[in-house]
Amino acid sequence: MVTIAEPGTKAASRFRYILDRRETLGAIFVAPAILYVLLLVGGPFLLAVYYSISAYTIYDPSWRFVGLVNFAQVIQNPVFLKTLGNTFLFTFGSQLLGLILGKFGAFLLMRPFAGRKIVRALIILPWAVPIALAAVAWEWMFDSLYSVINWSMIALGIIDRSDAPNWLGNPHLAMLCVIIVNAWRFFPFAIVIFLAGITSIPQDIIDAATVDGAGFWRRNYQIVLPLILPIVAVGLIFGIVFTFTDLSIVYLLTNGGPINATSVLAFQGFQVGIVSGDVSHGAAISLFMLPVLLVVVIIVLRFIRRREV
Amino acid sequence: MATVSASNIVKRFDEVLAVNGISLAIPDGEFVVLLGPSGCGKTTFLRIICGLERQTSGDLVIDGNIVNDVPPRARGVAMMFQSYGLYPHYTVRNNIAFPLRTQRVSGTEIEKKVKWASRLLGIEFLLDRRPRQLSGGERQRVALARALVREPTALLLDEPLSNLDAKLRASARQEIKQFQRRVGVTTIYVTHDQVEAMALGDRIAVVDHGRIRQIGTPTEIYDEPADRFVATFVGAPPMNLLTHNGACLGFRPENFLPREMMRDGAVTEFWFRVDRYEYLGSERIAYGTIEGFDSTQFITAKLPARIAEESVRPGERHLFAVHRQDLRYFDHDGKRTRGH
Numbered sequence: 001m002v003t004i005a006e007p008g009t010k011a012a013s014r015f016r017y018i019l020d021r022r023e024t025l026g027a028i029f030v031a032p033a034i035l036y037v038l039l040l041v042g043g044p045f046l047l048a049v050y051y052s053i054s055a056y057t058i059y060d061p062s063w064r065f066v067g068l069v070n071f072a073q074v075i076q077n078p079v080f081l082k083t084l085g086n087t088f089l090f091t092f093g094s095q096l097l098g099l100i101l102g103k104f105g106a107f108l109l110m111r112p113f114a115g116r117k118i119v120r121a122l123i124i125l126p127w128a129v130p131i132a133l134a135a136v137a138w139e140w141m142f143d144s145l146y147s148v149i150n151w152s153m154i155a156l157g158i159i160d161r162s163d164a165p166n167w168l169g170n171p172h173l174a175m176l177c178v179i180i181v182n183a184w185r186f187f188p189f190a191i192v193i194f195l196a197g198i199t200s201i202p203q204d205i206i207d208a209a210t211v212d213g214a215g216f217w218r219r220n221y222q223i224v225l226p227l228i229l230p231i232v233a234v235g236l237i238f239g240i241v242f243t244f245t246d247l248s249i250v251y252l253l254t255n256g257g258p259i260n261a262t263s264v265l266a267f268q269g270f271q272v273g274i275v276s277g278d279v280s281h282g283a284a285i286s287l288f289m290l291p292v293l294l295v296v297v298i299i300v301l302r303f304i305r306r307r308e309v
Numbered sequence: 310m311a312t313v314s315a316s317n318i319v320k321r322f323d324e325v326l327a328v329n330g331i332s333l334a335i336p337d338g339e340f341v342v343l344l345g346p347s348g349c350g351k352t353t354f355l356r357i358i359c360g361l362e363r364q365t366s367g368d369l370v371i372d373g374n375i376v377n378d379v380p381p382r383a384r385g386v387a388m389m390f391q392s393y394g395l396y397p398h399y400t401v402r403n404n405i406a407f408p409l410r411t412q413r414v415s416g417t418e419i420e421k422k423v424k425w426a427s428r429l430l431g432i433e434f435l436l437d438r439r440p441r442q443l444s445g446g447e448r449q450r451v452a453l454a455r456a457l458v459r460e461p462t463a464l465l466l467d468e469p470l471s472n473l474d475a476k477l478r479a480s481a482r483q484e485i486k487q488f489q490r491r492v493g494v495t496t497i498y499v500t501h502d503q504v505e506a507m508a509l510g511d512r513i514a515v516v517d518h519g520r521i522r523q524i525g526t527p528t529e530i531y532d533e534p535a536d537r538f539v540a541t542f543v544g545a546p547p548m549n550l551l552t553h554n555g556a557c558l559g560f561r562p563e564n565f566l567p568r569e570m571m572r573d574g575a576v577t578e579f580w581f582r583v584d585r586y587e588y589l590g591s592e593r594i595a596y597g598t599i600e601g602f603d604s605t606q607f608i609t610a611k612l613p614a615r616i617a618e619e620s621v622r623p624g625e626r627h628l629f630a631v632h633r634q635d636l637r638y639f640d641h642d643g644k645r646t647r648g649h
């Protein structure tokens with residue numbers, strides 16, 4: 001009888017601990033994330049790809065396949081070319097400024113001082129405040145009549161009332177404004193990245209460099225920066241991808257103006273595709289940078305992997 | 310290469326008094342070991358010497374100059390950290406070259422010196438690797454090469470062997486000693502391992518609670534301990550102490566032998582009851598109590614292993630003795646006294 005009972009017990013124990021197996025449990029845990037990505041990111045993305053190679057508009061929702069015609073038409077539009085340039089300027093300008101601010105901020109927050117914890121908490125605010133709210137505040141600061149910045153500069157005697165800059169009205173200044181606001185929004189993230197990187201360096205390494213005769217600058221540029229480069233690179237990818245695909249600041253602050261001076265790809269894609277209803281061209285504009293971003297991301301990830309070996 | 314002298318160095322971290330008035334004069338080329346239990350302020354003292362930490366009070370003189378306010382990079386001392394502190398993103402070659410680069414040494418000179426230092430430590434074949442591709446012993450040698458390459462005024466070593474396994478430690482100890490003799494650099498070596506201290510130091514400074522308890526040659530420290538702390542910190546097993554009327558009588562386990570093994574000279578006798586033995590190959594450690602003294606006070610005797618266990622049976626009392634000249638007396642404060 002024992003020989004008959006045995007196979008039965010074996011089969012039971014095989015499934016009994018199935019949840020203890022890495023493959024099974026791992027798959028179960030990962031499934032929601034994968035589903036989420038597939039449904040909410042993958043689906044719309046594929047839809048957008050198809051829109052960009054079809055003749056779909058909201059007035060004529062045909063799914064007719066037209067190939068790369070939309071892209072060809074988009075490139076010929078001078079406004080689009082200007083937008084493309086703006087996007088690069090906006091992205092890299094604000095990332096650079098954000099990184100510099102982030103590095104300085106991290107260094108300041110590393111040193112112990114009274115109230116450091118409060119400052120550390122406050123500094124996260126630009127990142128946490130809803131961008132719509134923040135944009136309204138910034139709009140007032142840059143306002144042609146009520147600008148706090150101008151008022152202060154006049155009060156301090158730096159400029160004359162007659163030549164107070166019209167921040168959002170002048171094309172160059174408007175671009176500077178959106179870059180500053182975006183950098184302001186990004187720099188708390190940069191601080192966090194730098195702080196995480198710097199605090200992960202063993203103190204012995206920094207001390208060794210100090211005793212070996214390295215001053216502040218050499219320590220920073222030959223020891224600290226190379227060591228935190230991988231983590232900063234990851235942060236930078238995030239920043240670049242988000243900025244490239246973001247329209248909120250431009251939309252809220254300048255609405256792309258004056259005369260398209262601050263129009264960026266995501267903003268124009270939205271204008272053309274949603275506001276004007278020309279979905280296929282809007283999709284083409286939005287997807288235009290995808291290959292470039294993909295290449296940038298791959299290069300950076302490669303670089304990090306090589307550094308880690 | 311230079312003299313290093315500290316006078317009454319104090320370092321206070323908020324409430325903690327990490328270094329409590331250390332004075333120490335080290336002549337050029339000497340190998341001094343700072344020996345003390347964990348947390349006694351050894352690392353803090355080294356960090357003050359190399360300038361990573363500013364002393365609360367006291368003067369530090371290197372090569373005849375007061376360096377209290379001289380930054381680390383201008384002091385010319387080299388320090389080897391407990392975890393080595395190698396730069397992970399540099400190759401061994403660049404690690405060793407780093408202290409030279411900071412001094413703006415020319416490229417050809419750097420190459421020459423890196424070659425010299427790496428040959429000295431036998432690591433020429435590692436020059437193109439990165440620290441994480443090295444074993445613990447190799448890392449230690451790279452760190453040593455980096456510390457030596459710019460011919461420092463003084464070499465500070467903070468428990469350099471604590472990351473190595475026991476066997477490697479013994480050979481590395483040997484290497485450091487030989488190597489220091491050859492280069493002749495003034496060296497301060499920190500450890501809490503008394504075997505290392507005895508083996509390496511020209512002189513040993515025993516530190517406790519931020520103070521030097523005694524400084525002397527290994528023989529002086531071992532044979533003539535200045536107080537009870539030194540007597541029990543140095544030596545394994547530590548010196549036996551018998552309290553009697555508040556004062557203290559001490560003798561080393563290896564001097565405490567069965568009476569019949571002692572031939573001549575003046576001896577003091579004790580009835581010793583062995584509790585158990587520990588066999589260590591070359592010797593046998595007997596743990597027990599002495600009659601007439603507090604029975605909670607464990608006394609150890611280190612017997613040559615050739616003495617059969619049967620001659621002194623556990624549980625039975627046996628007449629033991631110590632030569633009079635091997636007895637040490639301490640007063641109720643723990644300070645050494647001349648004896649009765």
Ligand SMILES: Nc1ncnc2c1ncn2[C@@H]1O[C@H](COP(=O)(O)OP(=O)(O)OP(=O)(O)O)[C@@H](O)[C@H]1O
Binds near residue numbers: 322346347350353354
């Ligand atoms: N930066 C600091 N802030 C506050 N207290 C400190 C600091 N550094 C050291 N201490 C304290 O000073 C005392 C001495 O520390 P130190 O590191 O010098 O000990 P150590 O002798 O090197 O010990 P170990 O053998 O464990 O390395 C300790 O009590 C420690 O807690």
Ligand SMILES: [Mg+2]
Binds near residue numbers: 353
């Ligand atoms: Mg220490």
